[in-house]
Amino acid sequence: MDHAAGSAIANQVSKQLRRPLPQRSPIERLPYDLLSSICHWILRAGQSGLASRDTLLRFAVASASFFEPAVHVALRDRNPSVDPFIFLDWFEWKYSGSNLHSPGQYVILPHHSSAQPQHVHLALAPRNHRRLEFDPGTDEELSWWWTTVAIPLEQIMHAHISLSDTRTPWLISPHCRYLTISDGVDDDKPWPVCPSSVQALTLTNVRESMNNVVASFHEALRELSLGLASIDDDDALSDLYNHLPATLVVLKVLNHDCSYPPDLGNHSCFPLSQALARLMHLTVFHHELLFCPTHVVYVVDGLARAVAAGKSASMRSLELTVEAELDDSPSYIWPARQKRDFLIDNLSLNLDMYYGPGLVLDDYTSFLVGFIRAFPAPRRSIKLDAPIWPEKAVVQVVQQLSSTTLQSLHLTAQYRHICEVPKFGESLVSKCFRLSSLGRLDVQCPALTSLTITGCLPSQVIATDRGLAAPWALPSSLRVLDLSCNALTSDDLAVLWPLLPTELRSLYLIGNRITSLPESFPPSLCSLSVAGNRDLLGAARWIGALPLTLRSLHVGTCPLDDDAAQRLIALRRKIGTWRSTGEMKLKV
Known part of the structure; x- marks a missing residue:
């Protein structure tokens, strides 16, 4: 290679080296x-x-x-x-x-x-x-x-084994941390080996005996979710509770359309209480197969005894579903021992029981209040689901469970009890409650950010509520208000609207009887849902009053006309687009 050619190559390489790197x-x-x-x-x-x-x-x-x-x-x-x-x-x-x-x-x-x-x-x-052209000589895995x-x-940290699929082999990494086994349990069939590395074990649609389930427990297990589809006798649950690893942090016993004997829980409630008392690391406990309020007392008592024995971690989440018959339940649910030493962050109670002809409302109210007295006040959130919420019960329950740290309050009842009546009357306080019966939430729960009331408020219940006059007020910290699936009317909204906090971000009024909305909104509102109000009229007027902070609007099944549609288009244009994507900021 002559000197000139070498210099040309050197210059070319030098130019390539001086070429700027791709910008990141x-x-x-x-x-x-x-x-x-x-x-x-x-x-x-x-x-x-x-x-x-x-x-x-x-x-x-x-x-x-x-x-x-x-x-x-x-x-x-x-x-x-x-x-x-x-x-x-x-x-x-x-x-x-x-x-x-x-x-x-x-x-x-x-x-x-x-x-x-x-x-x-x-x-x-x-x-x-098909951007790859066919070539018989290419790698067969391409x-x-x-x-x-x-x-x-x-390197795969999870595995999902379906026992009903007999065509494919079970693949579980020796380093698997999260194992799910689904579609039944049968002691006569092979059962996958649970590696000692598994930290979270999820079992769904568990049937028959649970010997294989218990055999899968080991001392490193931290999370167990057990979905029951069939159980023959209560002793199987007792055996399960007796073998729970002491390392559990999360324990869930779920109802997967379970068939069970009529005495389920009568004998296993004590082993469950004993197990909860020795689970010193447990912070999440969900149970959907409790059939007597006394079973709940055993649960709370076991959790409280763990604290008395030195447990320091509070319960992050406690969710219980209780099926009960009022005739078979004591008139008063006695509180568990040492319950005040038992701390809960998030409490969810679902009371599934008969409500209808022949039920004495005073007995139901006493039962409901006594049942909830078994629990300490949670520090962050309360979710309570019952057939009905009589006003007398609501007053006592809110006083019992409210706290200065509470951030979320959720009350749910069966909608059919409020849709059967044309409007609220004083005689209905035995089946529902007035908003003012919640008390001074701004004083009792000053940190409240979310309030949900569904299936509880009949027509005119807010419009006729004299207790909403000053000084009654919603907490200024409230950011989410959900009054969906009630029977509220525009008259109710006229009284409610001045009470809405100025910093409210989300308002849900789905499935009510609203015919028109006020022509003003909280200035920081980001999400509004009025879907399911089939008689909502005058949409054009309130659409023009929506704030420019709005990012989500749900109006499904509302009878919006062409004028309303044009106003929505104009509002979306006015609110603008995201600079990064060019998409409209407001989603309708």
Whole structure:
């Protein structure tokens, strides 16, 4: 090579070296840990199941900087709604473009040997129009349709085993942390081995004996969710409670359309109480198969005795569903021992019992108040569901459970009891309550941010409520007010509207009897839902009064005319678009 040619090559290389590197956006230059946090947020923000994983994996292919942290987060996603691994034959894998599997699912290809596959394929977004040309000599694991990432099985942190699917082998990583076993339990059939690495075990549609279930427990287990579909006798539950690992942090006993003997819980309630008393790390407890208020007393007593024995962690969540017959229940539900030493952050009670002809309302009210007295006041949220809420009961219950730290209050009753009457009258306080009977929420619950009342308020109950005069007020901290599935009218709204806090963000009035809305709204309102008000008229007027802060408006099944539609279009244009995406800020 002569000197001139060498100089030319050197100059060309020098120019290439001086060429600026591709510019990276600020988000691409973020540290790995921060990008991982963003990926976790994408996975959990406003979506569920594979939809959230789909969004995350589309984010992964947007930049080389995002790919590794996004895939890393996807591999450790513990979403229980994700289906088991999908087994495909070669023809389906390579040539079939129909029924494409969703991004985020794990695909397993058939192997020529009988050995368990060591890799699974994480499906990314499918290709469009078969962008790969057919070549008989290409790798047999290359699909025309799917873009995938080969993942070693040992890196998969979750597994979902369907016992009803006998065609596919069970694949569980030796390092699996989250294991779901679905579709029944039968002692006569094989049962997957639960690795000692599993921290969260979810069992759905459990039937027959639970010997296999108990055999899956080990000392590293931290979360157990047991969905019962059938149980023969109460002793099986007693045996289950006696073998619960002491390391449990989360325990859920769920009703999956369970068939059960009539005495379920009568004998197992004591072993349950004993188990709760020794679970010193338990912070979440849900139980949907309690059939007597006395069973609830055993539950609360067990949790309280754990605190007395030295448990320091408070209960983050306590959810109980109780099916009861008033005739078989004591007239007064005695409080559990040491209940005041038992702290709850979030309390949810669902009382499922008969209400109808022959029920003595005074007995029902006494029963309801006594039942709730068994619980200490939660620190963050209360969710109470009962057939009806008599005013006398509401007054006592709110006084019992309200606190200065309470952030959310949710009362639900059966809507049929308020839709049967044309409007509120004094005689109805035995079946429903006035808003003022909640008391001075601004004083009792100054930190309240969310208030939900559904199935409780008949027509004219707010319009005729003299107790709403000053100084009664909703807390200024209130951001979400949900009065859906009541029978409120425009007259009720006329009285309610001046009481709305100026900083209210979300207002839900779904399924009422509203014919018109006031022509003013809280200035910071972001979400408004009036869907299901089939007689809502005068939409054009109140649409023009909506604030520019509004981002979500639901008007489904409302009789909006062409004028209202034009005003909605004008409002969306006035509110504008997002600069980053060009999409309208207001969604209707």
